[in-house]
Amino acid sequence: MSMTITEHILAHASGKKKCDPGENIWVSADILMTHDVCGPGTIGVFKREFGNDAKVWDREKVVIIPDHYIFTSDEKCLRNIDVLRDFVKEQKLPYFYDPGTESYSGVCHVTLPEKGHCRPGEVLFGTDSHTCTHGAFGEFATGIGNTDAGFVMGTGKLLIKVPSSIKFIIDGKLPKGVLAKDIILKIIGDLGVDGATYCAMEFAGSTIDSLSMDERMTICNMAIEAGGKNGIIAPDEKTLSFVKGRTNKPFQCFHSSPDAKYMAIHKYDASKLEPVAAMPFSPDNVSKIRDIGDKKLDRAYIGSCTGGKITDFIYAAEILKDNKVKIPTYIVPATVEVENALSTEKIDGRTLSQIFIDAGCVEQAPPSCAACLGGPVDTYGRCNNSEICVSTTNRNFPGRMGSKNSKTILASPYTAAASAVAGRLADPRDYL
Amino acid sequence: MAQDIIKGKVFVVGDNIDTDQIIPAQYLNLVPTIPDEYKKLGSYALCGLPDSYKTRYIAADSVTTEYPIIVGTKNFGCGSSREHAPISLGAAGCKAVIANSFARIFFRNCIATGEVYPVETAEELAKAFKTGDEAEISLSTKTVKNMTTGKSFSFNDLGGVKDVIESGGIFNYARKSGMI
Numbered sequence: 001m002s003m004t005i006t007e008h009i010l011a012h013a014s015g016k017k018k019c020d021p022g023e024n025i026w027v028s029a030d031i032l033m034t035h036d037v038c039g040p041g042t043i044g045v046f047k048r049e050f051g052n053d054a055k056v057w058d059r060e061k062v063v064i065i066p067d068h069y070i071f072t073s074d075e076k077c078l079r080n081i082d083v084l085r086d087f088v089k090e091q092k093l094p095y096f097y098d099p100g101t102e103s104y105s106g107v108c109h110v111t112l113p114e115k116g117h118c119r120p121g122e123v124l125f126g127t128d129s130h131t132c133t134h135g136a137f138g139e140f141a142t143g144i145g146n147t148d149a150g151f152v153m154g155t156g157k158l159l160i161k162v163p164s165s166i167k168f169i170i171d172g173k174l175p176k177g178v179l180a181k182d183i184i185l186k187i188i189g190d191l192g193v194d195g196a197t198y199c200a201m202e203f204a205g206s207t208i209d210s211l212s213m214d215e216r217m218t219i220c221n222m223a224i225e226a227g228g229k230n231g232i233i234a235p236d237e238k239t240l241s242f243v244k245g246r247t248n249k250p251f252q253c254f255h256s257s258p259d260a261k262y263m264a265i266h267k268y269d270a271s272k273l274e275p276v277a278a279m280p281f282s283p284d285n286v287s288k289i290r291d292i293g294d295k296k297l298d299r300a301y302i303g304s305c306t307g308g309k310i311t312d313f314i315y316a317a318e319i320l321k322d323n324k325v326k327i328p329t330y331i332v333p334a335t336v337e338v339e340n341a342l343s344t345e346k347i348d349g350r351t352l353s354q355i356f357i358d359a360g361c362v363e364q365a366p367p368s369c370a371a372c373l374g375g376p377v378d379t380y381g382r383c384n385n386s387e388i389c390v391s392t393t394n395r396n397f398p399g400r401m402g403s404k405n406s407k408t409i410l411a412s413p414y415t416a417a418a419s420a421v422a423g424r425l426a427d428p429r430d431y432l
Numbered sequence: 433m434a435q436d437i438i439k440g441k442v443f444v445v446g447d448n449i450d451t452d453q454i455i456p457a458q459y460l461n462l463v464p465t466i467p468d469e470y471k472k473l474g475s476y477a478l479c480g481l482p483d484s485y486k487t488r489y490i491a492a493d494s495v496t497t498e499y500p501i502i503v504g505t506k507n508f509g510c511g512s513s514r515e516h517a518p519i520s521l522g523a524a525g526c527k528a529v530i531a532n533s534f535a536r537i538f539f540r541n542c543i544a545t546g547e548v549y550p551v552e553t554a555e556e557l558a559k560a561f562k563t564g565d566e567a568e569i570s571l572s573t574k575t576v577k578n579m580t581t582g583k584s585f586s587f588n589d590l591g592g593v594k595d596v597i598e599s600g601g602i603f604n605y606a607r608k609s610g611m612i
Contacts, residue, residue: 126513
């Protein structure tokens with residue numbers, strides 16, 4: 001059957017031989033993930049609709065990862081984590097990463113693969129728009145609302161429309177100073193924030209093949225920023241090596257047929273890419289750093305599901321190891337595993353954590369979503385005034401990192417680190 | 433409840449109204465299935481709009497809106513999957529959003545919850561309406577009339593979406609049609 005990887009996975013999950021873009025099909029979920037912001041509402045819908053004594057459709061397939069509002073004194077946020085705890089206990093759910101305990105992990109989209117919940121060929125639904133991150137592991141992963149999640153929780157199924165696929169072929173060697181974040185920002189800048197609405201964004205080519213799993217996650221994470229339903233990269237040896245190191249469960253790999261049909265195919269020559277940034281107030285407001293001109297900054301932020309992985313901190317440290325920051329620079333590892341690696345990974349004999357301390361960064365925060373999406377006013381790194389922040393996060397609409405008067409500039413960890421050193425938006429190639 | 437006519441004042445917004453502008457993340461501590469918090473979410477609807485919007489969607493002394501119809505442009509509801517977004521609009525008293533295009537998850541959440549009608553149109557309504565104009569939407573004739581200027585505009589067929597929202601969301605619809 002001639003189908004894209006997305007269509008292959010969805011056909012398989014619906015028990016059909018073939019499915020076509022635009023078709024509405026019932027698919028079986030392999031994983032349902034929810035967190036502290038949408039979990040209580042999802043549980044509320046589940047109980048309202050299936051009854052107080054209802055059981056989730058499959059305990060092994062529900063994963064609950066509190067990560068958004070963890071380190072706050074806000075009573076409702078803390079209550080919401082308690083709602084999750086009660087539900088996990090009542091339903092005897094095996095996969096719960098509870099804050100304040102040894103099982104706590106941090107940001108859901110980095111936790112899911114680390115803890116072995118991402119496998120090629122599967123269908124993963126999550127109550128978070130950045131669930132598209134997990135397409136990096138060759139699976140269909142997309143964000144849904146509480147009501148749909150409540151439906152999945154009770155039935156294990158969801159009616160979805162098969163997306164048309166857009167293919168992005170990126171070939172060639174990335175120049176020095178250019179990272180996955182630059183690739184995806186460039187694509188979003190070209191497409192626009194609604195350029196892939198309802199579509200699957202499939203990434204392929206020799207450049208994608210050469211990227212680490214962390215960097216592939218950065219690319220798929222931001223598919224939603226072009227309106228995409230899912231981002232996806234075909235599984236290869238790197239994928240299998242990562243996944244098999246984390247899970248024993250069987251899975252099936254799918255690939256796009258050579259004659260699969262695409263709504264559009266876009267080709268990029270990686271060797272011609274340059275460091276870019278998305279200026280306020282839209283992820284598609286993208287320009288080359290060297291064309292932007294002088295932009296004074298108030299702070300830098302390195303963290304989140306898209307920019308707080310160990311690879312992101314290694315890149316930042318490559319620049320910060322020989323420099324001091326001129327503006328407050330916030331370091332937020334996505335997960336405990338990343339946090340631990342910050343104190344074991346070394347460059348020239350110093351740990352990454354030590355490099356950040358020596359460079360004058362703000363004291364490192366414990367893992368969570370933190371200021372990526374503003375959150376309660378006591379959130380670490382939140383922009384509470386009119387700050388201009390260069391950030392490795394994924395959104396910069398008005399008020400995204402807190403106050404409506406603040407501004408976020410999205411960029412790679414190289415660019416964020418170089419800009420922290422300069423105190424102004426800076427081209428990382430001048431620091432490498 | 434089958435409804436054909438939606439009447440009332442319109443509130444006009446621009447491109448890419450994202451979910452942080454509809455309901456800022458600091459209010460995501462509220463759980464939509466708790467009745468008091470549902471109402472509270474309504475009181476914050478669209479409070480994330482920049483201060484350049486001189487007219488606020490919810491007046492300072494109110495918890496609901498006087499604008500049951502929102503007129504948008506492209507990519508309304510982009511950003512997060514938070515269902516708090518359509519819920520806050522619905523809780524505030526919004527009945528329909530008419531825009532040139534919607535972001536996928538927001539559109540889906542409008543339908544799944546049955547909170548507001550997401551109505552797509554090819555017409556440049558943001559130029560034909562200003563905030564405060566009176567409008568009348570007829571779902572059966574797929575038209576919206578600006579009662580202030582007397583001009584009428586057409587919008588796209590809602591298709592299966594209409595039945596789901598009329599039923600009050602995806603669960604009611606699924607039960608009514610024997611799917612669950």
